[in-house]
Amino acid sequence: KQEVTQIPAALSVPEGENLVLNCSFTDSAIYNLQWFRQDPGKGLTSLLLIQSSQREQTSGRLNASLDKSSGRSTLYIAASQPGDSATYLCAISPGGSARQLTFGSGTQLTVLP
């Protein structure tokens, strides 16, 4: 059974700092990995999707990497802003099924002005 872990559970940084969020998974047989953002009480916004054959994806100040052999993914946020404050979730699609996601519990990020 796939298990997804996100450490730390919470992170507080000053504005402007570069930061890395971590995601680890137990089964390397994955279809893809997706990073989401969730604001309090709201739905999930897709940030980046990495196919199992890819190593990284970039969108603006965000860069996500994937290392299947070690069961790890990182989300790098450059020049953080207070508007980046949210919970960040990573989710794994298992091999053979693109749409049944297994989520981590998320990292709650606070960027202080």
Next chain:
Amino acid sequence: DAGVTQSPTHLIKTRGQQVTLRCSPKSGHDTVSWYQQALGQGPQFIFQYYEEEERQRGNFPDRFSGHQFPNYSSELNVNALLLGDSALYLCASSLRAGAAGELFFGEGSRLTVL
């Protein structure tokens, strides 16, 4: 382009009652999945509908059931509500034939069971 829409946004029920939640997928999408998110946790997969049939199911009891209509919209029904069913229920849509498999989520329906 309308995204995934869900209704109602909030609702309160009492134990033993039944609830129906609704979801309209993103334009052009044909597959709908439902997730349950308890406070402070990641979402848990309930089930997925495609071509009006349940295709995959997570570890949820039969009290949870669903339906997909010809226009791809979907309903989630929960019978005999328990206090533990209180959660944010999220609907996600995707294109089954899409190779990327990217999911798009709605804003969710917050269910409180008293």
